[in-house]
Amino acid sequence: MSSATVPAAPASLPKDPPGGRKAVLVWSIGVAVYFVAVIFRTSLGVAGLEAADRFHVNASALSTFSLLQLLVYAGMQIPVGLMVDRLGTKKVLTLGAVLFTAGQIGFALSPSYGMALAARALLGCGDAMTFISVLRxxxxxxxxxxAPLMAQLAGLVGMAGNLVSTLVLAPVLHGIGWVPAFAGSAVAGLVVLVPLVLFLRDHPEGHEPPPRPAATAGAAGSGAGGFVRRQISDSWKEPGTKLGLWVHFTTQFPAMVFLLLWGMPFLVEAQGLSRTTAGGLLTLIVASNMALGLIYGQIVGRRQSSRIPLALGTVAVTALMWGSVLAYPGDHAPMWLLVCLCLVLGMCGPASMIGFDFARPANPAERQGTASGITNMGGFIASMTTLLVVGLLLDATGDDYRIAFSSVFVLELLGISQILRLRGRALSRERDRATTAVAGAVVTAGAVADIAPSEVSPARP
Incomplete structure (x- = not known):
């Protein structure tokens, strides 16, 4: 047999990336960009009173900043996922860093409420490009x-950015004033741009993604439009992508709503705590999130079967703690119960990351960005809905927080019903993919082992 007949290993079989020191360095650059984005995202949370004074607005106008930022972030998730799949991680992260840095500078220098809103929208647009890129x-x-541990570590770094804005930016803002604090913090965006442009690479050498298939006649269009339709349609057809969205939807929003807007008013007005004590409880949520992220990542990485129990268990414990606080007799819940509530809310962030652990194996490498974007929309849609509903119920009931926060249970029930509906199909499809991949690897290994030495070596005389 001539060497021309030697079967080549199929190029389409994906090889597992090696990891190692270089991988950690490249990933750290991307995570540093996300870290700065979270500092900028949460910087308004420590400057609410100063923003109200600077732009001469009331509480409702002030809350528009948070709602607009969430709306932009959620609306950008699928477009960003498509951009990551089409353009690559480095280009999208670079654009995101430029946009959120420009937004932070614009917010620092805005002379009016309208311009400040536009700056926060620009910041939210850039921020939306970071997390999916880091997951990629x-x-x-x-x-x-x-992958599960790396995703949880990325979320942990984001929580660290939240802490920095609380513990560092807040005293700086009170010490040197609005413009120096916000404009000065924008320098961090310029700092992370340098290693991003110089050193970040989309993938290791030898692990290039497979080329996109060329559009054929009768397919869903060609060019950019056809690519967008195919990516979204193919990602959404996968039960794992849908399950990932609903896991993210159900687990993330209780903590996000509490941290972004309604936690401080609830603790101060409904529970009678001082602002300092309430701020300490909010910080406890962040600390709990960071500690539990590592635990969740290790559990899911070692045992995939733990994903559904962890997600549903988190929802159940969250609902139990909320119910205990809201139903507690008397005007105020005891401090120990509020501490328990905040510790449990810290579980929501790590649990929401499990959604990506369903979308990831359900989609090939060339659809990872799109699938992650779809998944990431879930929690932000739930958060925006709850932010609005709680506000409307507070206005309608004369600030009855027990009724207003009961809306949390409605969205949790909706999410649980969808998780239970989709989990069977998603897990079955995932098992089929894993079996096919193993069979393909065995066939390839067998083909290589069957090649005789004379078939790969020059003929000896």
Whole structure:
């Protein structure tokens, strides 16, 4: 047999990325960009009173900042996922860093409420490009078994950014004033741009993504339009993508709503705490989130079967704690119960990351960005809905927080019903994919092993 007949290993079989020191360095650059984005995103949370004074607005106008930012962030998730799949991580992260830095500078210098809103929208647009890009880096640079832990670590770094804005930016703002504090913090965006442009790579050498299939006649269009339709349609057809969205939807929003807007008013007005004590409880949520993220990542990475129990268990414990606080007899819940509530709310962030652990194995590498974007929309849609509903119920009931926060249970029930509906199909499809991948690897290994030495070596005389 001549060497021309030697079967080549199929190029389409994906190889597991090696990880290692270089992977950690590249991933750290992307995570540093996300870290700065979260500092900018949460910077308004420590400057609410100063913003109201600076722009001469009331509480409702002030809350528009948070709602607009969430709306832009959620609305950008699918477009950003498509951009990551089409353009690559580096280009999208670079554009995101430029936009959120420009938004932070614009917010620092805005002389009016309208211009400040536009600056926050620009910041939210850039911020939306960071997290999905970091998730993509994790899947491209590390073995698949490490993906859940890398995702949780990315979320942990985001929570660290939240802490920095609370513990560092707040005293700086009170010490040197609005413009120096916000404009000065924008320098961090310029700092992370340098290593991003110089050193970040989309994937390790030898692990390039497969080329996109060319459009054929009768397919869903060609060019950019056809690509967008195919990516969204193919991602959404996967039960794992839908399950990931609903897991994210159901788990993330209780903590986000509490941290972004309604936690401080609830603790101060409904529970009679001082602002300092209430701020300490909000910080406890962030600390709990950071500690639990590592635990959740390790559990899911070692045992995939734990994903549904962890997600549903988190929802159940969250609902139990909320119910205990809201139903507690008397005007105020005791401090120990509020502490328990905040510790449990810290579980919501790590649990929401499990959604990506369903979308990731359901989609090939070339659809990871789009699938992550669809998944990431879930929690932000739930958060926006709850932010609005709680506000409307507070106005309608004369600030009855017990009725207003009962809306949390409605969205949790909706999410649980969808998780239970989709989990069977998603897990069955995931098992089928894993079996096919193993069979393909065995066939390839067998084909290589069957090649005789004379078939790969020059003929000896």
């Amino acid at each position: 880096l994790g899947t491209r640079w590390f073995p698949a078994r490490r």
